[in-house]
Amino acid sequence: MTAELRLVGKLKLKKYETKTYRHTNNTLVLAWQDKRDVVMLSNFYNNDTETISRRGKDRQINIQKPTVICQYNIYNGGVDQADHYIASYKFSRKSLKWWRKLFFWMLEVAIVNSFLLFNMNKQNHGEKTIQHRNFREILITELVGHVRNPMSLKRGRPSSVEKEERLNKHPAHPTKKSKDCAVCSNRKVPGGRKEILYYCKTCSK
Template identity: 50%
Template sequence: MPFFKDVFKRLRFLQIFWMLHLSPPPTQVPQTAFVSRGQKVRNVVSYIDTKCRELFIPGRDICIDESTVGFKGRIIFKCYNPQKPTKWGMRVFVLADCETGYVSAIVPYFGSPTTDSLLRPDMPFSSRIVLHLCETLLQTTNGHGFHLFTDRFYTGYDLAMELLKIKIHLTGTVMANRRGLPAPVKQGLKLKKNESVSFSKDNNVMVLGWKDKRLVLMLSTFHGSDCEKVQRTIKRGEIQELDKPSVICDYTSKMGAVDRADHYCASYAFTRKSLKWWRKMFFWLLEVAIVNSAILFNLMKVESGQLPVRHKTFRKDLLVQLVGNVRNPGSRKRGRPSSTDREERLNEKPHFIAKMKERAPKTVQCAVTERQKGEERDCMVLQNLLKAARVAPR
C-alpha cells in the first residue's frame, strides 16, 4: 500500500523492529535466572495492567479465564492447551468485563516465580490466581458486589467462601471431586435428560446438577435452583421448548468475555515469527491495549448518541493519527538523469559496476567487488580514484 511506503521504507522498519528492547526493573540484589524469569517484561506488564484498571471500571459481571500467547520456542514455562485456538504458548490469566469484553487485569504465568508471588499459599494455585486478580481489582476500583464467572478449573467450595468474605459472588462449572461438595454429587448423580437436582450448603452455596446431553455441575453463591423457559431448534427446523436452570443460562451468556477479547486481539494482530518470547508477549500486550481503547471509544460513541465504529475502522483511524504528517521523502530526485557516470558511494547505496569503454590489455582488480584480472567490467569508484591520483590503469 502507498501509505506504508510513504511513512518509511521496509529496511527502516526492520531496523526499528529488531532494535526493540525491554529493560527489566533495576535491582540491587543479584538474582538468578530462575528467580528473574519474567523480569524482562515486568515493567511493561505492570504499566499496561495498571492503566487498564485506571481508565475503566467493569460492570457487575466479570469473568476469569486463561489466554495463550502463541510461542513454540524453548522456554521452561511454555504450556499446552488443546482447547484453545493457540495451543502452544505462554499462559496468561485474564480478568475481563462480561458485557464489553474489556480486559481489566492480567497475570502472565512464568512457573514457580508466579506461584510464589500469589496470595494465600495455603490454597491451591487455581484458587490463588482468582483471589489475586480479584484483590487487584478491588484495590484499584474500591468497589464490591461483583459477580464472578469461572470454569471448572477454578471453581470450588473453598474459593466461593473466600470470595464471599470480600463481597464477590461466584458462579461456575465445578468438578465432582472438589472438596466440600455434597456426598451425592461426589458419588455420581444419575439423572434423566432435562432433569435437574440442587443442593444447598450453609445457606450460601448452591450446587446444581442438570443433564442435557451430558451431566453438568454448577456451583453458585448468587443463583437459586429456579428454571426458565427456553426454545431450542431440533431436527427439520422444529422448535422445542424446555425448562433450563437460570444459573446455566446466565453462565452461558456471560462466560465468553475472555474468548471475545482473544478474538478481537487475533482479528488484525501483528504476529511475526520470533525466537524471543518477550517479543511475543510485548506485541500481545500491545494488541490488548488497542482492543481496550477500541471498546472505550465505542462506549463514548454510544453515550453521545452516535453509532459505534467497526474494529477495523478504529485501527485505521488510530494508525493515521499516530503517524500524523510524517512522510518519508522520495529517494529519487526530479529532473533528467545524468548522461555521464558519477561516483557512487558505499554508504547505504548499492555499488554498481559499469562496463569499460576502452578495454586495456589488463585491468586492475577491484578491492571492493574482488573482480579478477582480465574481466570486461571494472569498478567506477576505482576509476575515479585513479583519475584523482593521476594514475592510469595498466
C-alpha cells in the first residue's frame, strides 16, 4: 500500500484521466483529474465509472467519472458531519511523516464511529444519549483509568513523613520565623543548610 500511495503523489494526470491501483487486501487507490487531483481510498468500490454531462466551452460534453467519487458526492453530508466531530476535539499534531498523520486520522475516525455506535445502541434500548465530549471523557477514563500527575522528587535527605501523606498536596503556609527545609536542608555537609519561610500545618515541617 505504501508504494501505491507514493505513486499517486507523483502522478501527472490529464483532464478527466483516471489511474487506479489495487492492493492485495482488496483496497482501491484511485486518482482522478477534475479541476484538481482527487484521490480516493476505498475497500468497497471498484474502478467502475459513470457517464455524466458537463458544460464545455460551447456545448455539453459527456465524461467518465469514477463511481466512488459520484457516491462520495451523494453522501458527503455524513462525511462533513464526521469531519466536524473530528475537528471539535482534534488531538493530532503537525508532522512531516505522512504515515503518522494517517494513523492519528484513522484513530480519530475510530473514536467518532464508536461514539455514533454508542449512542445508536442507547437509542435502540430507549436510553438517553450522551454528548460527544462526555463520551471522550468516559473513553479516556476506560483506557487509562484514574491517575494522578507524577510529582518530581527533590534530592536531599529522606522525609520522615509517609509517602501518601506527602502526595496529598498540602498547601504551604507562611511563617514569620525561618526554619530548615524538611526536603533539601542538610546541616551535616558544608553549605547544606537551606532555610524557608513556609511550613506544612499537617506535617508540622
